[in-house]
Amino acid sequence: MTSAHAEHVNGELPHEPEKATLEGRNKTLGFWLFLGGEAVLFGTLFATFLALRNSNNDGPTAAELFSLPITAIATAILLVSSLTSVFAIQAMHRHDLQKLKVWLIVTVALGLAFLGLEIYEFYEYVAHESFGLTTSAFSSAFYTLVGFHGAHVAFGVVWIGLLIAQLYRKGLTVVTAPKVYVSAMYWHFIDVVWVFIFSVVYLLGKVG
Amino acid sequence: MDWLTTVDHKKIGILYLIAGGFFFGIGGIEAILIRLQLIKPMNDFVSAQVFNELITMHGTTMIFLGVMPVIFALMNAVIPLQIGARDVAFPFLNSLGFWTFLFGGVLLNLSWVMGGAPDAGWTAYTPLSSSTYSDSHGVDFYTIGLQIAGLGTLIGGINFLVTIITMRAPGMSYMRMPMFTWASFITSAMILFAFPAITVGLVLLSFDRILDANFFDVAAGGSPVLWQHIFWIFGHPEVYILILPAFGIISDVIPTFSRKRLFGYSSMVFATILIAFLGFMVWAHHMFTTGLGPVANALFSIATMLIAVPTGIKIFNWLFTMWGGQISFPTANLFAVGFIPTFVMGGVTGVMLASAPADYQYHDTYFVVAHFHYVIVGGLVFGLLSGLHYWWPKMFGRMLSEPIGKWTFWTFAIGFHLTFFVQHFLGLLGMQRRIVSYLPNQNFDTLNLISTIGALLMGVGILLFLYNIIITSKKPKNAKADPWEDGRTLEWSIPSPPPEYNFKQTPLVRGIDALWKEKMSGNKGMTPAEPVGSIHMPSPSILPFIMSLGLFIAGLGFMFSREGFNNSFMSFIFNNYLVLIVGLLITFGAMITRSLIDDPGYHIEPEDQEEEEKA
Ligand code: HEM
Numbered sequence: 001m002t003s004a005h006a007e008h009v010n011g012e013l014p015h016e017p018e019k020a021t022l023e024g025r026n027k028t029l030g031f032w033l034f035l036g037g038e039a040v041l042f043g044t045l046f047a048t049f050l051a052l053r054n055s056n057n058d059g060p061t062a063a064e065l066f067s068l069p070i071t072a073i074a075t076a077i078l079l080v081s082s083l084t085s086v087f088a089i090q091a092m093h094r095h096d097l098q099k100l101k102v103w104l105i106v107t108v109a110l111g112l113a114f115l116g117l118e119i120y121e122f123y124e125y126v127a128h129e130s131f132g133l134t135t136s137a138f139s140s141a142f143y144t145l146v147g148f149h150g151a152h153v154a155f156g157v158v159w160i161g162l163l164i165a166q167l168y169r170k171g172l173t174v175v176t177a178p179k180v181y182v183s184a185m186y187w188h189f190i191d192v193v194w195v196f197i198f199s200v201v202y203l204l205g206k207v208g
Numbered sequence: 209m210d211w212l213t214t215v216d217h218k219k220i221g222i223l224y225l226i227a228g229g230f231f232f233g234i235g236g237i238e239a240i241l242i243r244l245q246l247i248k249p250m251n252d253f254v255s256a257q258v259f260n261e262l263i264t265m266h267g268t269t270m271i272f273l274g275v276m277p278v279i280f281a282l283m284n285a286v287i288p289l290q291i292g293a294r295d296v297a298f299p300f301l302n303s304l305g306f307w308t309f310l311f312g313g314v315l316l317n318l319s320w321v322m323g324g325a326p327d328a329g330w331t332a333y334t335p336l337s338s339s340t341y342s343d344s345h346g347v348d349f350y351t352i353g354l355q356i357a358g359l360g361t362l363i364g365g366i367n368f369l370v371t372i373i374t375m376r377a378p379g380m381s382y383m384r385m386p387m388f389t390w391a392s393f394i395t396s397a398m399i400l401f402a403f404p405a406i407t408v409g410l411v412l413l414s415f416d417r418i419l420d421a422n423f424f425d426v427a428a429g430g431s432p433v434l435w436q437h438i439f440w441i442f443g444h445p446e447v448y449i450l451i452l453p454a455f456g457i458i459s460d461v462i463p464t465f466s467r468k469r470l471f472g473y474s475s476m477v478f479a480t481i482l483i484a485f486l487g488f489m490v491w492a493h494h495m496f497t498t499g500l501g502p503v504a505n506a507l508f509s510i511a512t513m514l515i516a517v518p519t520g521i522k523i524f525n526w527l528f529t530m531w532g533g534q535i536s537f538p539t540a541n542l543f544a545v546g547f548i549p550t551f552v553m554g555g556v557t558g559v560m561l562a563s564a565p566a567d568y569q570y571h572d573t574y575f576v577v578a579h580f581h582y583v584i585v586g587g588l589v590f591g592l593l594s595g596l597h598y599w600w601p602k603m604f605g606r607m608l609s610e611p612i613g614k615w616t617f618w619t620f621a622i623g624f625h626l627t628f629f630v631q632h633f634l635g636l637l638g639m640q641r642r643i644v645s646y647l648p649n650q651n652f653d654t655l656n657l658i659s660t661i662g663a664l665l666m667g668v669g670i671l672l673f674l675y676n677i678i679i680t681s682k683k684p685k686n687a688k689a690d691p692w693e694d695g696r697t698l699e700w701s702i703p704s705p706p707p708e709y710n711f712k713q714t715p716l717v718r719g720i721d722a723l724w725k726e727k728m729s730g731n732k733g734m735t736p737a738e739p740v741g742s743i744h745m746p747s748p749s750i751l752p753f754i755m756s757l758g759l760f761i762a763g764l765g766f767m768f769s770r771e772g773f774n775n776s777f778m779s780f781i782f783n784n785y786l787v788l789i790v791g792l793l794i795t796f797g798a799m800i801t802r803s804l805i806d807d808p809g810y811h812i813e814p815e816d817q818e819e820e821e822k823a
């Protein structure tokens with residue numbers, strides 16, 4: 001067959017290797033659609049949170065719990081990691097494998113830092129504020145929304161980690177490039193979701 | 209073994225058909241049991257608890273495990289052929305979607321033998337579905353089984369979307385796509401936006417039940433109406449996810465057997481899109497009686513009635529297609545034409561229900577039951593039976609028997625109207641839905657008896673269809689490429705059943721009804737768009753099966769994580785989440801394997817293509 005087979009044409013890697021094959025293009029498109037579904041998923045979680053955010057059932061309220069400095073740092077970390085993943089893709093377009101790996105590693109490291117902060121935050125709530133999943137409808141909605149996002153970050157960290165390993169083994173090819181590209185899309189997506197969480201959960205909780 | 213590892217969309221279609229058919233059978237048996245219980249007043253054929261389980265499992269099984277997979281079977285079997293593609297966009301994911309559906313369905317049905325099926329209705333309304341009122345594991349099987357099966361549906365939806373967007377043959381513009389492909393395209397988009405909502409709903413409900421979260425628990429600030437919103441924001445689009453493919457089938461079958469092109473093709477396309485769009489705007493018409501208030505009720509009422517406009521356009525287009533055509537009535541077309549009046553009746557009762565004040569009377573009566581069975585059985589199941597009879601030769605290379613097919617149609621259709629027509633009156637007379645029995649002499653007795661007789665007759669129709677399949681499978685595979693002789697679309701331009709690679713040469717499409725167009729210009733077949741060459745195919749893989757198995761194990765692990773077992777070993781592995789973890793490890797392990805080992809696929813060379821052609 002034709003374009004699906006560009007990978008057998010051993011020659012120059014094209015400028016945008018992620019779009020060189022039909023598989024690669026399909027992957028990108030499929031992933032865009034998948035993110036559309038993810039948007040509905042988070043949308044439903046946000047709606048649930050908004051419906052229940054004042055139902056704290058004698059448990060702690062949002063205003064009592066949240067500490068904006070910590071979440072602001074977390075936000076900054078995640079935003080920077082989006083930037084570093086852009087650098088990674090730019091390196092990929094320059095076919096600079098070395099830089100690509102470095103920027104991905106930085107991205108993963110930032111992701112881990114974010115997760116560390118989140119775990120610390122949850123630990124504080126549970127240990128010192130007796131605010132657990134079962135405390136109130138608000139707590140259930142909070143942990144589910146923020147936890148879902150955290151799980152997405154964790155998944156992304158493992159995923160990009162594995163991709164880095166693949167880049168070490170196989171280098172940059174028309175097979176690995178689409179994977180890197182969609183993982184960066186994913187990373188931006190969870191970043192955007194976090195921006196919403198920061199506004200809707202934390203800012204609104206503190207001031208709203 | 210071949211079947212466990214296949215990534216060929218045609219074989220996956222057959223797998224969906226077998227599995228969907230199997231669950232359809234289970235759902236059918238449940239239906240018959242329900243009707244036997246209601247055959248006479250004060251019957252004690254089954255207990256109230258079992259009755260609740262039966263109605264819950266009947267609805268759930270039919271919608272999620274019966275008709276959805278059969279729709280997917282036809283989509284898999286037909287879409288790539290209709291758009292002139294050699295494959296779907298993601299063959300591996302296609303197989304994964306099938307296996308997650310199957311394992312989810314098996315998990316759900318295991319509930320029958322593992323301590324009680326779900327018993328809170330197919331809508332699982334809280335607080336009925338909370339652990340307070342439903343304390344067996346039934347609803348856990350529901351949340352987790354549907355979660356796993358729903359994943360498969362979502363994967364399938366994305367796969368079809370990408371396939372249709374990127375894999376169309378040269379010349380196959382959007383406005384030349386056959387209607388079944390169009391309908392499947394829109395359906396897939398609806399799946400993409402509706403299923404994540406129920407995914408969240410099921411997670412929340414299982415958190416409430418298994419982890420003691422408080423989403424729907426009023427005492428802790430939760431809200432049961434929230435569940436209804438989440439359920440119906442998925443649930444109403446879901447009913448259009450079910451019916452649009454049937455519209456697509458009918459739109460392909462009627463022109464073929466009228467020897468005329470579809471009347472108003474572009475209006476059909478836009479009506480489909482409009483229905484899908486409106487489908488997302490009307491979910492609260494299921495909740496008129498929850499107290500949303502007059503403003504919300506009025507808005508949702510009007511939005512609902514608007515759907516009748518594009519639906520009406522479709523109905524008239526089908527009628528105009530037949531008008532003046534040279535109509536013939538093989539079984540496929542009988543079901544297609546039989547679909548029109550039944551669906552119209554369902555639509556009319558739909559508009560009646562959409563009137564909020566009237567709905568206060570109809571709600572939760574047999575009138576609603578009659579309405580949705582008219583659209584789902586009289587619409588969708590008729591459509592599926594039409595499509596199955598129509599594409600059977602393409603899928604299996606054998607023609608179903610026409611005389612038996614006619615018997616199937618008449619017994620099924622008559623049985624159907626007997627069963628559900630009278631239920632409108634039962635509802636208007638005040639018989640509630642979901643009740644295990646009723647008192648004598650309330651004018652319910654005779655109508656219920658008729659309804660049960662009708663259900664048995666429908667059962668006979670389905671048995672005849674099965675009999676037809678069995679005797680057909682013993683016949684030689686001699687169906688022609690274009691067995692109806694009036695085939696209009698691309699799937700009829702290649703052998704029945706198609707070779708592994710579908711099209712030896714990708715065809716060049718020159719108009720709507722591509723094959724018909726060539727026939728009319730005096731050509732024998734499609735003009736190829738590329739020279740004969742080596743064809744690349746993806747390799748089979750067992751990983752999708754293993755991933756789904758892992759999810760299945762993890763699901764059981766999660767569900768029983770709080771269970772008090774008598775056996776200390778069982779307690780140890782379940783209560784410490786070991787089973788859950790092992791299951792997830794299996795799934796993630798298979799995912800990692802997949803990502804590390806690239807699939808080079810294989811090639812079918814032109815010589816071998818010749819051989820396959822002769823075989
Ligand atoms: C012509 C368009 C339609 C309209 C205006 C309409 C309207 C309605 C309304 C207002 C209800 C709620 C009744 C109540 O619970 O009191 C309802 C229930 C229902 N409809 Fe429709 N409907 C239409 C088409 C369909 C189609 C095409 C399907 C499926 C293929 C469908 C399946 C259902 C189901 C399953 C229920 C009952 C859900 C339950 O409570 O268990 N409807 N419909």
Ligand SMILES: [Cu+2]
Pocket residue numbers: 443444447490491493494
């Ligand atoms: Cu509805």
